[in-house]
Amino acid sequence: MTQTTRAPINRAESAHTREWLARFQRVRSASEALCAPLETEDYMVQSMPDISPPKWHLAHVSWFFEAFILTPYLKDYQTPDPAYDFLFNSYYETHGTPFPRHLRGTISRPTVAGVYQFRAHIDQEMERLLSAPPLEHLDEIIDRLEIGLHHEQQHQELLVMDIKHILSCNPLHPVYRDDVRQRLLARGEQVSAVQPLAVQNSYVHSSGDNEPRWHRFAAGVRQIGADYPTQSAFDHDGEGFVFDSETPRHRQYVAEFELADRPVTNAEFIEFIEEGGYSRTELWLSDGWSTIHDTGWQAPEYWEKVDGRWHTMSLGGLVPVDPDAPVCHVSFYEADAYARWAGARLPTEAEWETAAVDQSVQGHFVEDGVFQPLGAADTQDQGPQQMFGDVWEWTGSAFLPYPGFTPLEGSLGEYNGKFMSGQMVLRGGCCATPGNHVRASYRNFFPPQARWAFSGIRLARDV
Amino acid sequence: MTQTTRAPINRAESAHTREWLARFQRVRSASEALCAPLETEDYMVQSMPDISPPKWHLAHVSWFFEAFILTPYLKDYQTPDPAYDFLFNSYYETHGTPFPRHLRGTISRPTVAGVYQFRAHIDQEMERLLSAPPLEHLDEIIDRLEIGLHHEQQHQELLVMDIKHILSCNPLHPVYRDDVRQRLLARGEQVSAVQPLAVQNSYVHSSGDNEPRWHRFAAGVRQIGADYPTQSAFDHDGEGFVFDSETPRHRQYVAEFELADRPVTNAEFIEFIEEGGYSRTELWLSDGWSTIHDTGWQAPEYWEKVDGRWHTMSLGGLVPVDPDAPVCHVSFYEADAYARWAGARLPTEAEWETAAVDQSVQGHFVEDGVFQPLGAADTQDQGPQQMFGDVWEWTGSAFLPYPGFTPLEGSLGEYNGKFMSGQMVLRGGCCATPGNHVRASYRNFFPPQARWAFSGIRLARDV
Amino acid sequence: MTQTTRAPINRAESAHTREWLARFQRVRSASEALCAPLETEDYMVQSMPDISPPKWHLAHVSWFFEAFILTPYLKDYQTPDPAYDFLFNSYYETHGTPFPRHLRGTISRPTVAGVYQFRAHIDQEMERLLSAPPLEHLDEIIDRLEIGLHHEQQHQELLVMDIKHILSCNPLHPVYRDDVRQRLLARGEQVSAVQPLAVQNSYVHSSGDNEPRWHRFAAGVRQIGADYPTQSAFDHDGEGFVFDSETPRHRQYVAEFELADRPVTNAEFIEFIEEGGYSRTELWLSDGWSTIHDTGWQAPEYWEKVDGRWHTMSLGGLVPVDPDAPVCHVSFYEADAYARWAGARLPTEAEWETAAVDQSVQGHFVEDGVFQPLGAADTQDQGPQQMFGDVWEWTGSAFLPYPGFTPLEGSLGEYNGKFMSGQMVLRGGCCATPGNHVRASYRNFFPPQARWAFSGIRLARDV
């Protein structure tokens, strides 16, 4: 995999392979830490076709290192089982025919223990490789290693999303981590303490104070996206890494616009529900209207009413909906309908990036161990808040190639480019994203009907 | 649950509850023994909607005792979790709304260990109940206990069928029990030793010696089915137990017919395949023709060609097809088409029962631990062989109520009667059936397209 | 097509070909008379996959004479278009691949006028053939002609059923024939005149007088079915014709049973609805329960409530439901559930035939031009009434081959035998059946969920 559009980096000189190995180990451990609270049985579940069993995630990210690094570059590398190449490939059609995605939940062997052995094997062999790398391929190895680590971080977020869905399918409302539950319940009590009950139930704005504030951005030709880093900017912390879909950095004319200072809250979304948002056809895109008709959606994913009050499944089990937290697990269709109801619209991804590009990447990420978006402190007029973390923010932009986009060559070229159809862009990361995995130019994407991501809403409007 | 059509039996007098408890424990242990070779992960798989995860089977048969015996009759009975009544109910709609069948594979909690705890709890409480049964309900308790044990035995067979399907979905071809594999492979070598290779591959009949022999049965009014046993005939070995669908014993006029002395073999079915059986429309029922068009079937379930020779997945993994063994895992449509191709037909269930009624229940059952049908020794002119065990034999009869049939009252009345639509009757038991569970009047049933049962073919013809 | 089981008939000697031609012309005219009230557009509609456009029916029955008589037996026969053999074949797979059934409504050419030209061509060529038939094939020609005429009569009934469905899909409630509407409305007024309004709306039995009377039939071995007629019994009126599925005449033991003297009425079925019949799971077969869940059925096909009163689409448009008329357009599942609710069951086809065999074929048929079942006059104790005509009566018997059944050879053997799977038998004909087309041994069949036939319910019970 040589990248024609990227400047060559002589990593051998930098002799940073020790640091790369350490980073590799950190990322690998983080995946296993996320699965530590699971029972063996949880690892097996594919609760809908989009979901993969946690076991599969753990094996697939390991397969990536085997297929793209160990097999081509490590002398005498032996796979534990040649069939893994078939079982744990995902969508890399040019690498061979993957096992059918919707049947992943039917594969009981290798067992969970076997998958962990596979991981240990990969870890050990990667250590062997990085301890004495073939210098003539070091650049390629590090390139692929870096992609492999970001790939595994993407799957860490998918693991959290999928585990939430898997446990939520169970009418017993199982709890992923008890400390998460305690924290969420404690937060709920704080809310109860400061709000009279009537307010809690209706979630009516008590005053205009709760309205979002709008920040205005001037018109102009903006630089959007990112280029592959040059050598000097590059280091082993992944500073400067970008996916191909974020490239190249290019110009876009962005007209004057305003952006809300915070995501839409649960209280606001409940108001939308209570005012009949789900039954007013004029608020919905045609496909969205069909979707809510076919699915019967009347509230965000995971919500259910208990004794007249909205609750939601979380990784701490069933908890009351926090009115001040950003609404989450809504589809693009719901985000778009909400925005129309509110007399606003979703931002384009260029607008979002314009607002985010000068901000530091701060917010609630997976490392915070809350696994649920939280409400922001009121920060007055300090500009848009919570651009990063908590909830992915649906944009009004389709996931399409940037002008001048060139996919990576070979199988890795399937990484993003082949999904550039039928998907919408989300920006900013969420409470399940590793904090060092996201950046202003990062483009996440889901089909417009997807709801199992931690997806929320930020409003924009024309001036 | 009082049965109006059944004579009351005062079991209290018989004081056989100790023996009933022992029988209960034998059946319960047998279920767990069948699951002993499984990995935890195997217990979770629902490889198609008709399949249930083994974990579910183990819990569901226990739920039966809880719902129909412990809850109504054991004072102070406490369930480990009230949600189990919802999760492990199957189709007893009058008992409540069951959890959707096709989603059983998504339920990771209770874990497998939790299900075994549930079983232990049921076993302990049943022991408590049977140690000091409420005499005024003893008849009902024993009635239900007996049904519950036969119900669990039915699920033992389903466990074997489902485990076979679960492991067969895995391209790694996992082996259920290594001793089964050794036995099947050894048998294959014997076959190889006595047959030249060419014969093995083409499976052509070398001579007319292989043709089935036909046994003729005279016309007449026959007694078909069974009545509920009277008190004197009844004992704790289940002698005389029948399901409601086998009742009442009634008259049918059966015209003269002939029945083959053995099931159709794999060698014969391969001949059907090689002569284009799957592509000759005139051999097929209209629904069968649509089915093979939609599914692409070209051979029995689990067959695949390896190096030009037919192999089949078994509970010993992938093994060569044994030409002398009865063909297995064919649908009713394939059985019917085969019979038409052979110039014969399937027997009616009355014909089958006429031939079987005087035979002893002998054959290969689950206790034999082969889990695969075996060829019979050539027994010359001793009458139809292998009527019991090895393979269930498709009949040409739809599963419908017998004249005078009255279903059990209450929820247990859902047991068989509600499935009397769209299904065909199979007779005789198979290599996955507990030997003491089957009898001449036993009516098994599956939809005509089902193939994951151990279902085979016996031919009949008019005179 | 030689039939091995049928005695040869030297029709040449009988010199009845003129009479056969006349009969041919009568049947052909009757088909066209049924379509006379249609608009060209009506001929095109396929309102569900089971329905065929009337245009297709008219062409298909003509194709039958072309494919099985004219092409093989008429020297120099020229088809108007060779593609018709593909377009208008139905399910005779051995004759070639039929055009996909569910797409019949997409074929606008040949036009309706073109189809009538095709019919005229066939009529003319059949006249040419029968005017100077090749004597050496006369028996075969007459055999096939007779089947062809019964085949066309079957399609006459299908035409009525399908036209009803086609017009009923239209929210404008179009009327097929205005005289039918006048007659049905007049009948409704008579009902109104003699019943107080309260009774009309609730349809409660005012007294036990309305209860069906039960007729008892003794146990014994019965002769069921029919044999192909011998030469002497045969004549050109079709006396003695039977379909292969009715053969051979054979013995069945029929236990003592009772049969209701009339079909279930609309008033009775409304009582079933009002007492929650559609929501009581214990009344339904498992497949039936799924079906009403999936479809949302809460009443027979074509019923809708207008101002609190049940109405039904008819060939006279939307009319009030006549409480005294037999209930119609119910599925087998609904018939079965109704019977269970009423403490009875459906008769087997042998029971039905036992009761019908000595009755003359009298009732409301298509010739009566009502196209809707009518209530019978109260005939006191004269035995079962309305066994023929008005509504087909669901039996509890699956459509399976009789003992000794041999299908016709060649393509005509596909006529009935290949549908002997997944269907239930109905008996007796209906208001859309040609009166000389039905007889006591006639076996109609539909899948258990079908409702667009004029299918009703007669109860039976054990003694």
Place this chain on the structure above:
Amino acid sequence: MTQTTRAPINRAESAHTREWLARFQRVRSASEALCAPLETEDYMVQSMPDISPPKWHLAHVSWFFEAFILTPYLKDYQTPDPAYDFLFNSYYETHGTPFPRHLRGTISRPTVAGVYQFRAHIDQEMERLLSAPPLEHLDEIIDRLEIGLHHEQQHQELLVMDIKHILSCNPLHPVYRDDVRQRLLARGEQVSAVQPLAVQNSYVHSSGDNEPRWHRFAAGVRQIGADYPTQSAFDHDGEGFVFDSETPRHRQYVAEFELADRPVTNAEFIEFIEEGGYSRTELWLSDGWSTIHDTGWQAPEYWEKVDGRWHTMSLGGLVPVDPDAPVCHVSFYEADAYARWAGARLPTEAEWETAAVDQSVQGHFVEDGVFQPLGAADTQDQGPQQMFGDVWEWTGSAFLPYPGFTPLEGSLGEYNGKFMSGQMVLRGGCCATPGNHVRASYRNFFPPQARWAFSGIRLARDV
């Protein structure tokens, strides 16, 4: 319907209503002229859910004038049938619940004659209205009239597309107009006359002369889209009309790019086929790869091989594929895969508009009566050819709102905005488009898998 973003136009002063009436009559006549070659039966067919029966199109465009002009503005207006408002509404959910789209082919009444009566009624009443319009509403009436006429012109194109599909479903290959057939066949003979047969069959480029020429466009901020016309620019010829989706005119930065001088030809696309384009996964978007797997596409819609040579259904029946004509009836997925195979990409809609904005609207349109795209004369270096007419050109842009887009108010706001999800933009019009209906800013859109539009490919590339 007041449009807040549009300048008020006092049309009363302009007294142009007579001209508007004349234009109304021209457009209405054109619709009927397109249907003149149809048989009554053709008007009924819905050959797939996306298709509407021609009868429905003719009624629906008339309903638009009734619902949005006659009912609100014509005193004493009487509808011929109130049910038409339900039957012939399409997707205007806010106007009421439309009749289910996929069932349009089941509605035989009103008949075709009835629909023409409805049209005559609308025409007459529109004439009555426009002869003496209520001056206080004249602006609104003319606004809506103009939209209604463009709406009817859109349906004229849909009529051609749908008629082509309807006739193509018929294995008889019916011809829409014989003169079209003669013209296409004559053209084919010309091609045959100048090309040796071997070249015809393989369609190999004989030399680089056939390669498209590339035109380069400089980078810069461009004005894209259109504003609603101001009063002075407006006249009754529709000059200046735009749909809401084309507004507002806004700035976009367009980087330097090159555009091919002509659409991709059939010869070039056959080369793609012959080089395995349909089986090379790396050329396809993930959704595209699934689509060709599910559908089995191996060539454009309507193509079939006859005696080794590609033919295509046309409105002149089955004709040989013209190698020099633009390829047509390809999906977005095929267009995208072809572009990748050719080392190029599809243009964005901004790029396309940049190239088209200064060109006059010339090309083959529906008025030319060819109904099939034709090859362009070689025009050397005169800039991009055939930007208008012949084939719609897929762009790489999703159909999304322009910055500052505001949909029309009320039901008409459903016109375009609600489809801004899941669709791709096409530009330039085709051989089925009325020539005065298209313009450089016109945005057509279809789902990426649609093929029944006259959709082709023009390549672009980065510099």
